Amino acid sequence: xxxxxxxxxxxxxxxxxxxxxxxxxxxxxxxxxxxxxxxxxxxxxxxxxxxxxxxxxxxxxxxxxxxxxxxxxxxxxxxxxxxxxxxxxxxxxxxxxxxxxxxxxxxxxxxxxxxxxxxxxxxxxxxxxxxxxxxxxxxxxxxxxxxxxxxxxxxxxxxxxxxxxxxxxxxxxxxxxxxxxxxxxxxxxxxxxxxxxxxxxxxxxxxxxxxxxxxxxxxxxxxxxxxxxxxxxxxxxxxxxxxxxxxxxxxxxxxxxxxxxxxxxxxxxxxxxxxxxxxxxxxxxxxxxxxxxxxxxxxxxxxxxxxxxxxxxxxxxxxxxxxxxxxx
Numbered sequence: 001x002x003x004x005x006x007x008x009x010x011x012x013x014x015x016x017x018x019x020x021x022x023x024x025x026x027x028x029x030x031x032x033x034x035x036x037x038x039x040x041x042x043x044x045x046x047x048x049x050x051x052x053x054x055x056x057x058x059x060x061x062x063x064x065x066x067x068x069x070x071x072x073x074x075x076x077x078x079x080x081x082x083x084x085x086x087x088x089x090x091x092x093x094x095x096x097x098x099x100x101x102x103x104x105x106x107x108x109x110x111x112x113x114x115x116x117x118x119x120x121x122x123x124x125x126x127x128x129x130x131x132x133x134x135x136x137x138x139x140x141x142x143x144x145x146x147x148x149x150x151x152x153x154x155x156x157x158x159x160x161x162x163x164x165x166x167x168x169x170x171x172x173x174x175x176x177x178x179x180x181x182x183x184x185x186x187x188x189x190x191x192x193x194x195x196x197x198x199x200x201x202x203x204x205x206x207x208x209x210x211x212x213x214x215x216x217x218x219x220x221x222x223x224x225x226x227x228x229x230x231x232x233x234x235x236x237x238x239x240x241x242x243x244x245x246x247x248x249x250x251x252x253x254x255x256x257x258x259x260x261x262x263x264x265x266x267x268x269x270x271x272x273x274x275x276x277x278x279x280x281x282x283x284x285x286x287x288x289x290x291x292x293x294x295x296x297x298x299x300x301x302x303x304x305x306x307x308x309x310x311x312x313x314x315x316x317x318x319x320x321x322x323x324x325x326x327x328x
Contacts, residue, residue: 030092
């Protein structure tokens, strides 16, 4: 009976020791084992056995990528407060025992590491922002992140971590600064709009003036061309008319007909045209025979082209019988 009790006690003790000596480490984690508080070894993922009471799994270090959202503020060169929101992505550099030991014992707890990380990013950003003015900050988001990465890489390596990425999510100024910047942007846009409108108006009026000048020039050239053509047409008409009259006169003479008939025909056609186009109802004709003969002589001379100065002088008509002659 006593043997059975002893065996049961031994089994219970062994089960208890196994229970307290067994431990598991999750996937993508590394366990850190200490013996009486001193670093002993690291454990990979899976089931492990440690010496109960003597050894203890102090911490389990995740080796996956970790993210942290940081919020901090900085002061620009012209004394404007800028509030930043950033996201940092980091991970343990490697799975080597030395690196895991550094990560496990560098900070007292994860909160202390987060505080140190935030302070490091804030110090790097403040160093960069302090040399810039508020008007430049909004356009330097990428430069700020690059400067912070360069500063943090070496510092995180000393803590056993590697910086994977740092993104500046938001940049905000105080409300008074934002309002003043909005007014400046609105005034600048209004000024640029006025400049563009002035340039557009200048271009429009310049084009209109050029178009009007071109139209005037074209009209003047067309008028000059038309006048020249009218002159050429009138000259051609007169030339053709004189040639036609001359040929008609010679043709009448060759036929034994006096060219005075041509002049008489022209005179009568003139009277017909006057009667056709005139607004009046009466035509007064000089019925003097001498005047008629003189007119015919003039027309004949014009037709023959042989008008002389003697024909241009109106001859004195002969006196009628029984009238005294005028004195010589």
